[in-house]
Amino acid sequence: MYAIDTTHDPERTSWVETANASDTDFPIQNLPFGRFRTAGSADALQIGVAIGDQILDLRTAGLIFTDDMNALMAAPTVERRALRRKLSDGLSAGSSQQAAWEKALVPQSACELGVPCRIGDYTDFYVGIHHATAVGKLFRPDNPLLPNYKWVPIGYHGRASSIVPHGTSIRRPKGQTAGAKQPGFGPSQRLDLELELGFLVGKGNALGTSVAITEAEEHLFGVTLFNDWSARDIQAWEYQPLGPFLAKNFGSTISPWIVTMEALAPFRAPFAHPASDPQPLPYLDAAANREQGSLDIQLEVLLQTAAMREAGLAPVTISRSNAAQASYWTPAQLIAHHTVNGCNLQPGDLLGSGTLSGPAREQAGSLLEATLGGKEPLVLPNGERRTFLQDGDTLSLSGYCERPGARRIGFGPCAGTILPSV
Amino acid sequence: MYAIDTTHDPERTSWVETANASDTDFPIQNLPFGRFRTAGSADALQIGVAIGDQILDLRTAGLIFTDDMNALMAAPTVERRALRRKLSDGLSAGSSQQAAWEKALVPQSACELGVPCRIGDYTDFYVGIHHATAVGKLFRPDNPLLPNYKWVPIGYHGRASSIVPHGTSIRRPKGQTAGAKQPGFGPSQRLDLELELGFLVGKGNALGTSVAITEAEEHLFGVTLFNDWSARDIQAWEYQPLGPFLAKNFGSTISPWIVTMEALAPFRAPFAHPASDPQPLPYLDAAANREQGSLDIQLEVLLQTAAMREAGLAPVTISRSNAAQASYWTPAQLIAHHTVNGCNLQPGDLLGSGTLSGPAREQAGSLLEATLGGKEPLVLPNGERRTFLQDGDTLSLSGYCERPGARRIGFGPCAGTILPSV
Numbered sequence: 001m002y003a004i005d006t007t008h009d010p011e012r013t014s015w016v017e018t019a020n021a022s023d024t025d026f027p028i029q030n031l032p033f034g035r036f037r038t039a040g041s042a043d044a045l046q047i048g049v050a051i052g053d054q055i056l057d058l059r060t061a062g063l064i065f066t067d068d069m070n071a072l073m074a075a076p077t078v079e080r081r082a083l084r085r086k087l088s089d090g091l092s093a094g095s096s097q098q099a100a101w102e103k104a105l106v107p108q109s110a111c112e113l114g115v116p117c118r119i120g121d122y123t124d125f126y127v128g129i130h131h132a133t134a135v136g137k138l139f140r141p142d143n144p145l146l147p148n149y150k151w152v153p154i155g156y157h158g159r160a161s162s163i164v165p166h167g168t169s170i171r172r173p174k175g176q177t178a179g180a181k182q183p184g185f186g187p188s189q190r191l192d193l194e195l196e197l198g199f200l201v202g203k204g205n206a207l208g209t210s211v212a213i214t215e216a217e218e219h220l221f222g223v224t225l226f227n228d229w230s231a232r233d234i235q236a237w238e239y240q241p242l243g244p245f246l247a248k249n250f251g252s253t254i255s256p257w258i259v260t261m262e263a264l265a266p267f268r269a270p271f272a273h274p275a276s277d278p279q280p281l282p283y284l285d286a287a288a289n290r291e292q293g294s295l296d297i298q299l300e301v302l303l304q305t306a307a308m309r310e311a312g313l314a315p316v317t318i319s320r321s322n323a324a325q326a327s328y329w330t331p332a333q334l335i336a337h338h339t340v341n342g343c344n345l346q347p348g349d350l351l352g353s354g355t356l357s358g359p360a361r362e363q364a365g366s367l368l369e370a371t372l373g374g375k376e377p378l379v380l381p382n383g384e385r386r387t388f389l390q391d392g393d394t395l396s397l398s399g400y401c402e403r404p405g406a407r408r409i410g411f412g413p414c415a416g417t418i419l420p421s422v
Numbered sequence: 423m424y425a426i427d428t429t430h431d432p433e434r435t436s437w438v439e440t441a442n443a444s445d446t447d448f449p450i451q452n453l454p455f456g457r458f459r460t461a462g463s464a465d466a467l468q469i470g471v472a473i474g475d476q477i478l479d480l481r482t483a484g485l486i487f488t489d490d491m492n493a494l495m496a497a498p499t500v501e502r503r504a505l506r507r508k509l510s511d512g513l514s515a516g517s518s519q520q521a522a523w524e525k526a527l528v529p530q531s532a533c534e535l536g537v538p539c540r541i542g543d544y545t546d547f548y549v550g551i552h553h554a555t556a557v558g559k560l561f562r563p564d565n566p567l568l569p570n571y572k573w574v575p576i577g578y579h580g581r582a583s584s585i586v587p588h589g590t591s592i593r594r595p596k597g598q599t600a601g602a603k604q605p606g607f608g609p610s611q612r613l614d615l616e617l618e619l620g621f622l623v624g625k626g627n628a629l630g631t632s633v634a635i636t637e638a639e640e641h642l643f644g645v646t647l648f649n650d651w652s653a654r655d656i657q658a659w660e661y662q663p664l665g666p667f668l669a670k671n672f673g674s675t676i677s678p679w680i681v682t683m684e685a686l687a688p689f690r691a692p693f694a695h696p697a698s699d700p701q702p703l704p705y706l707d708a709a710a711n712r713e714q715g716s717l718d719i720q721l722e723v724l725l726q727t728a729a730m731r732e733a734g735l736a737p738v739t740i741s742r743s744n745a746a747q748a749s750y751w752t753p754a755q756l757i758a759h760h761t762v763n764g765c766n767l768q769p770g771d772l773l774g775s776g777t778l779s780g781p782a783r784e785q786a787g788s789l790l791e792a793t794l795g796g797k798e799p800l801v802l803p804n805g806e807r808r809t810f811l812q813d814g815d816t817l818s819l820s821g822y823c824e825r826p827g828a829r830r831i832g833f834g835p836c837a838g839t840i841l842p843s844v
Contacts, residue, residue: 120542121583126664146662151605152598156664157579157671161543161766162629171630173763176574176703183573185703207584207673208593208844234763240568242548242578243665246763249579251629281598281607341595341656341668344583422630 002217002265007031007088010407014091015098016105018052025257025400025410026050031087032222032257032412035069036111045114047072050257050412051091054105061104063087069117073202073221074347080202080221084262113167113256116224117200117348119160122252123338124196124228124352126154129328131355134369150278153329153337158228158352159249166256166413172391172421173250175234187421188231190374191389195301195365195397197323198226198254199331199351207344213286216332219345222258223295223331225397225414226352229253232368232388254350255397255414263409267401269294269324271333283340284333293330297323297411299356299399301365305384306392315396316381319370321363323399326356391420424639424687429453429510432829436513437520438527440474447679447822447832448472453509454644454679454834457491458533467536469494472679472834473513476527483526485509491539495624495643496769502624502643506684535589535678538646539622539770541582544674545760546618546650546774548576551750553777556791572700575751575759580650580774581671588678588835594813594843595672597656609843610653612796613811617723617787617819619745620648620676621753621773629766635708638754639683641767645717645753647677647819647836648774654790654810676772677819677836685831689823690714691746693755705762706755715752719745719833721778721821723787727806728814737818738803741792743785745821748778813842 006012007029013020014028026032028051035045036055047069048055058064063086064072075083090097126132129149136144148154164170172191176183202221205211211219228248235247271293279285286293299322304315329337334351357365364370367388371377377385389395395418399411428434429451435442436450448454450473457467458477469491470477480486485508486494497505512519548554551571558566570576586592594613599606624643627633633641650670657669693715701707708715721744726737751759756773779787786792789810793799799807811817817840821833 121581123581123667124664148598148605148659148662152660154660154664155667157581157667159543159545159579159765160582161768161771164629171764174632175763176570182700183570183703185705207586208841210596231763237570238574238576239663239665240570241661241665242546242576243661243663245545245577245579246759246765249765250763278604281605283607337668341597341653341672342593343581343668343671346583349583419630 002262004265007084008266008406010405013093014051015093015095016052016054016091018054021052024052025412026052027407027409028088028091029407030259030263030409031084032259032263033069034116034257035114039110039112049087050108053108055108055111056101057104057106061101070348073117073200074204076203077218081262084260113165115163115165115254116256116258119163119348119350120346122158122160122163122350122352123155124158124354125334126354127327127329128353128355128357128365130326130359131357131365131369134357138373151281153334155338156243158252162249163252163254165254166415168253168416169419170229170251170416171419173231173234173246174421175231175246176237177233178237183237188233189388190232191418192230192232192367193301193395194228194230194355195299195319195321196226196228196355197297197353198224199334199353200224200258201345201347201349201351204346205339205344208342210342211335211339213284213289213332213336216335217261219335220261220331222260223264224258225255225399225411227253227395227397227414227416228352253414253416255411257412259409259411264295264401266406267296267403268292269296271330283336289330289332293332294324294327295331296403297399297401299323299397302396302398304394305380305390307384308382311382313382315394318378319362319364321356321358321365323356326358327353389418391418393418424684426687429506430688430828432827435515436473437515437517438474438476438513440476443474446474447834448474449829449831450510450513451829452681452685452831453506454681454685455491456538456679457536458528461532461534471509472530475530477530477533478523479526479528483523492770495539495622496626498625499640503684506682535587537585537587537676538678538680541585541770541772542768544580544582544585544772544774545577546580546776547756548776549749549751550775550777550779550787552748552781553779553787553791556779560795573703575756577760578665580674584671585674585676587676588837590675590838591841592651592673592838593841595653595656595668596843597653597668598659599655600659605659610655611810612654613840614652614654614789615723615817616650616652616777617721617741617743618648618650618777619719619775620646621756621775622646622680623767623769623771626768627761627766630764632764633757633761635706635711635754635758638757641757642683642753644680644682645686646680647821647833649675649817649819649836649838650774651675675836675838677833679834681831681833686717686823688828689718689825691716691718693752705758711752711754715754716746716749717753718825719821719823721745721819724818724820726816727802727812729806730804733804735804737816740800741784741786743778743780743787745778747780749775811840813840815840
């Protein structure tokens with residue numbers, strides 16, 4: 001776990017004025033890392049930190065000597081904390097760095113943001129117990145949760161090549177679907193989102209070694225929003241016996257700013273299961289994890305249809321959830337489980353949380369749940385109805401942390417628009 | 423498909439004398455690509471081509487100007503063929519290149535071979551219909567093949583970070599297994615191999631585009647052996663509902679030499695299903711694929727236990743199979759299927775075939791099948807018995823192609839030894 005220090009002081013303000021606005025995602029208490037280039041250029045991506053509506057270019061500011069985010073992520077925790085302190089102090093109102101660092105600021109509006117690091121391997125977990133229960137209910141009304149769920153942090157491997165940054169349009173996939181005499185083939189008719197967090201690995205571990213749960217957070221760099229777009233009709237036909245494949249790997253959207261574990265220190269929550277649930281096996285259990293293992297992150301899903309956009313209507317929130325409430329397993333448990341067999345994690349690897357739905361339908365992290373498998377459409381304020389996503393729909397995820405006594409921090413944008421099949 | 427040309431002429435011999443031995447895997451008709459360094463050094467891996475018991479260092483020979491195998495793999499087919507012709511002509515007996523290229527030869531025995539390219543994403547398919555049937559029978563005697571099997575080339579994502587080259591020892595994984603009151607935890611007791619081929623992607627495709635089956639082989643660079651080590655007891659407990667995870671990602675062994683699609687041109691076979699099987703959907707069907715889509719590769723599994731090694735006994739063949747006979751789908755169909763939803767493949771991506779078992783038990787590509795789920799042990803020549811792999815066992819895969827009128831070519835070594843859990 002990460003101690004709370006002066007970098008979290010809610011009274012601290014920045015000489016970057018927009019960082020002091022009450023509604024910014026990026027006050028001086030956040031300082032998330034990302035990769036950017038001048039919009040429209042073909043420049044290599046540079047490492048920057050978001051502050052208000054600006055980006056501090058870390059190399060120009062003289063703070064790092066690399067463009068390799070993965071190398072920065074792999075740095076020992078003590079170095080990463082030192083960099084955070086340097087950033088926080090230098091960006092503070094009254095800092096003597098202001099004159100020098102002002103030259104290293106670039107407006108976010110002038111930049112294009114990339115996938116925040118090189119993602120070697122991507123694993124998707126299934127920690128959302130309300131999601132697993134709701135989806136299980138659609139298939140097995142009497143026995144929604146499988147017997148392994150409360151013992152094994154269920155996960156599977158995903159596709160890294162098709163992870164795209166915020167703002168990238170998503171082409172509706174084609175594929176096989178179940179049919180009476182023979183399978184159907186064509187554009188997916190049940191295109192869905194999945195509201196997830198992305199946990200990014202910092203320090204790696206060698207093949208054949210395991211990371212103890214007490215050490216696990218040393219291997220976590222930070223957190224993003226993550227939309228694991230899913231084609232439910234393709235998934236239903238292909239997924240037995242080896243799991244989802246083409247239903248998922250046509251595109252996944254990651255938010256461009258990595259909110260560090262250090263920034264999240266004030267927003268930790270207990271990992272609390274009902275007493276009737278089994279005790280986790282020893283490799284998944286530790287006092288610190290029980291007390292503070294979860295992340296108290298507020299999550300929202302917003303939809304803007306093409307018709308809404310044309311009518312000048314703002315995106316509408318279709319779901320609200322909370323990561324701590326939605327999750328049966330903590331990030332530290334995911335790291336411990338992933339490596340218990342000796343599997344090697346590498347800096348920049350992505351662990352998706354799985355869909356983070358709350359227990360109620362208005363907290364659903366997917367349309368599959370929100371519409372009860374497509375049976376009860378959502379009705380939007382302009383009268384449109386949605387079971388699954390239509391071409392032209394823009395889907396956004398949003399995340400933020402707020403607590404009494406702490407400065408609110410946010411995750412920035414994570415949106416994509418559906419393009420028709422070709 | 424690839425035309426047969428003078429580079430396949432069985433009469434062609436090399437000035438590298440060991441390439442002319444009848445039992446070499448690497449005659450001048452083969453010319454597989456790999457990455458090597460001086461054994462024990464920390465040098466960067468260099469690109470070479472195996473010829474007899476030597477490696478031709480391609481950069482020293484002046485043939486390439488990169489150490490990036492993935493860049494070489496991404497080259498257009500016409501360039502790759504030109505390089506093959508240059509290699510074949512220059513290594514031919516009587517070539518004027520001999521004097522210059524002799525200086526670029528390194529003995530294989532002095533080298534350490536790496537994973538042959540940078541593997542971005544790894545997908546494992548399930549094309550072995552006899553394997554799918556035999557494994558299905560263990561769980562569902564009346565209905566071994568699922569309804570989607572003959573329509574969908576079933577595949578799932580694997581872990582790229584834990585793919586290791588030939589010769590790397592494999593640490594027995596620990597994990598959860600099914601239990602009566604609560605799960606067990608400890609070293610896997612049902613550690614198995616999977617006899618597979620690895621298909622390596624050459625030219626990639628952009629996200630949102632599909633590769634037509636008629637173009638698919640333009641995107642294939644070549645083929646390796648691949649052992650997808652599997653912990654059956656971990657797999658049985660964890661795999662529902664999202665597929666295998668920790669049961670597979672503790673290590674997979676790839677052979678170090680990529681036998682190119684050009685080298686395999688004389689060893690193509692029809693893709694022939696019984697008339698009672700469904701016609702593949704149009705995106706998986708093409709005349710050239712029906713006529714020549716399969717690869718006629720002989721495969722063997724060899725086992726040497728610690729006791730055999732101590733007694734000076736050679737490895738014993740425990741299974742013999744054939745890729746064309748074992749496979750329900752062709753490599754071209756895997757490429758077409760993988761991209762039909764717009765998923766992007768990148769140079770160096772690995773597509774595992776899945777376990778390539780023949781219909782008989784002595785053709786089993788896994789111990790799960792060979793021992794009927796651990797019920798009937800193999801009896802080895804020294805009297806030892808094996809259901810699953812024991813610590814100290816060395817497991818080797820072997821592959822070669824031979825046909826009347828063609829020179830036999832082989833795949834080189836693909837072995838690993840089981841280390842005890844720690």
